[in-house]
Amino acid sequence: MGTFINVAAVLVGTAVGVLVGGRLPAGLQQRVLAGLGLVTAVIGVDLALAWRDTSPLYVLGAILLGGLVGEAIGIEARLQRLGDRLQERVSSSRRARSGHATVSEAFFTASLLFCVGPLTVVGSFEDGLRGNVEPLATKSLLDGFASIALASTLGPGVAFAAVTVLVVQGALTLGAGLFEGLLRGEALDAMTSAGGVLIIGISLKLLDLKDVKVGNFLPALALAPLLVGLVGAFRG
Numbered sequence: 001m002g003t004f005i006n007v008a009a010v011l012v013g014t015a016v017g018v019l020v021g022g023r024l025p026a027g028l029q030q031r032v033l034a035g036l037g038l039v040t041a042v043i044g045v046d047l048a049l050a051w052r053d054t055s056p057l058y059v060l061g062a063i064l065l066g067g068l069v070g071e072a073i074g075i076e077a078r079l080q081r082l083g084d085r086l087q088e089r090v091s092s093s094r095r096a097r098s099g100h101a102t103v104s105e106a107f108f109t110a111s112l113l114f115c116v117g118p119l120t121v122v123g124s125f126e127d128g129l130r131g132n133v134e135p136l137a138t139k140s141l142l143d144g145f146a147s148i149a150l151a152s153t154l155g156p157g158v159a160f161a162a163v164t165v166l167v168v169q170g171a172l173t174l175g176a177g178l179f180e181g182l183l184r185g186e187a188l189d190a191m192t193s194a195g196g197v198l199i200i201g202i203s204l205k206l207l208d209l210k211d212v213k214v215g216n217f218l219p220a221l222a223l224a225p226l227l228v229g230l231v232g233a234f235r236g
Contacts, residue, residue: 002127002136003169007162009144010114014159017151024152033153036146037206040113044203047196054186058227059193059220066194066220076215079108106157110150111164112202112214114143116195116221121188124169128176136169186232187225194224 021029051059070076082104114120119142123135143165151158198221201214 002123002133002140003166003173005133006114006136006140006143006169007166009140010110010147010162010165011159013144013147014151014156014162017148017158018156020148021152021155029153032149033206036149036153037203040206041200041203044196044199044201047199048193050189050196051193054189054193054228056193058186058190058224058231059197061227062190062194062220062224063197063217066223067217069219069223070216071213073219074216075218076213079215080104082107103155103157103160106150106154107160107164108215109154109202109205110147110158110161112198112218113146113150114161114165115168116198120169121172121191124172125176128173187228190224190228191221194220 021032024032048059119135119139123139126132126135147158147161198214198217201212201217204210204212205214
């Protein structure tokens with residue numbers, strides 16, 4: 001139920017953002033995006049500092065190795081192609097072709113923002129194991145407002161992130177029993193911190209400072225807790 005609430009919040013937020021965004025002057029749209037970028041940077045830093053409860057080396061190793069794996073696989077390019085296919089089906093507007101935000105950019109940015117963070121994991125586990133939807137309901141409220149801001153500047157492609165939320169959070173909720181013993185303590189802290197670093201990367205793009213190809217660093221989310229587990233096994 002928590003995931004369905006989250007999906008609805010993203011869709012409603014996107015609809016509001018699209019309706020409002022089209023009426024905003026270009027300068028105001030840029031200010032909205034810059035504001036979201038600043039807030040996203042703060043959220044990313046806050047999450048990244050979770051490494052204080054573990055070792056920064058886990059996060060550093062996961063980011064570096066994850067970037068190499070993601071670059072070799074070409075995750076960013078694959079996501080770009082997926083977004084482009086979505087765009088071909090739903091939008092051939094002049095706005096998309098004239099250099100403005102594309103469906104692929106909106107889809108990827110929103111998906112990563114909504115699915116990387118401790119509330120995604122913890123909230124899904126609480127929903128799946130205890131039937132407690134409060135954490136995901138809180139996340140839904142935050143994602144709803146973020147959807148409004150993103151959709152007002154990046155367009156309706158943000159709505160496709162609802163599918164990502166449904167798949168990711170739905171899988172975590174249904175498989176909560178399998179992951180509960182793995183993603184806790186230092187492992188969860190390392191994954192949270194790595195996710196925070198990726199969110200900082202998103203903020204750099206939103207602020208039009210640097211496109212660091214965050215998609216290619218996605219394997220870091222799996223590698224961070226894996227490194228914690230491997231080191232723990234050797235110590236044991």
